[in-house]
């Protein structure tokens with residue numbers, strides 16, 4: 001497949017799975033637009049990725065995905081700057097040991113892992129449709145299996161733990177992909193979710209007790225090169241072009257597992273998220 005005329009937007013490419021995914025897409029010849037919160041880190045990553053791949057078609061857009069005002073600015077810039085988007089990869093993700101709120105009043109894990117991809121994708125939908133065939137990829141996790149969908153407390157105001165918040169946000173990623181694929185029927189825009197594997201990255205770093213657990217878990221983890229394979233597969237393989245509304249692991253379609261994965265919950269999440277994001 002010729003990727004030289006393709007534009008790939010990816011969030012969270014300054015580290016871990018996102019950085020390797022960006023590298024893979026640059027190696028495949030595409031133009032990559034990284035959305036990053038830390039300008040200095042993004043510039044260092046840019047230099048590194050260009051040196052590694054020899055592909056200079058790499059742009060940086062800076063913004064904090066925990067803030068919906070930044071997400072709106074990012075979407076506006078993308079729409080003004082790029083005549084088409086072939087692939088949007090919602091990859092950035094966080095987990096926090098303690099519950100914190102953003103200055104806009106959202107629980108931070110919920111804001112970064114769910115509301116930001118929800119809003120960014122929705123604001124870019126017209127451009128994605130105009131660019132069809134195009135693809136939306138949501139990086140979820142196997143941890144969705146431990147997530148809970150509670151329509152009246154999506155942000156864990158009661159009984160917060162890092163695990164409840166993170167796992168539920170990854171469940172929301174799949175519910176979002178399901179509803180999105182339904183709404184995008186016959187538009188030529190696909191929406192899928194994936195589990196990258198258990199990957200040694202920076203996620204959860206510097207989070208007290210979690211950092212210790214992480215060091216233990218990391219012994220069993222794969223590296224980011226392996227962890228990026230499913231994202232890259234969904235982004236550029238011919239095989240994935242027409243598949244939508246599915247969940248992938250190790251580059252293969254598998255069934256996500258949760259009693260909360262229902263059409264009704266997907267619809268409720270969409271409605272609640274639209275209200276919260278002011279759509």
Ligand SMILES: NC(=O)c1ccc[n+]([C@@H]2O[C@H](COP(=O)([O-])OP(=O)(O)OC[C@H]3O[C@@H](n4cnc5c(N)ncnc54)[C@H](OP(=O)(O)O)[C@@H]3O)[C@@H](O)[C@H]2O)c1
Nearest residue numbers: 012014015016017037065066092093141198199201202203
């Ligand atoms: N690692 C695993 O085992 C695993 C397993 C299943 C799913 N996942 C998923 O994979 C995705 C990537 O995670 P990772 O493991 O590669 O973690 P990572 O190394 O910590 O990378 C996360 C990326 O997201 C960016 N990010 C975080 N908060 C942001 C914000 N507010 N605004 C903009 N960018 C922000 C980070 O930027 P900075 O560089 O500035 O921090 C970084 O580039 C996540 O969605 C995660 O849930 C990971």
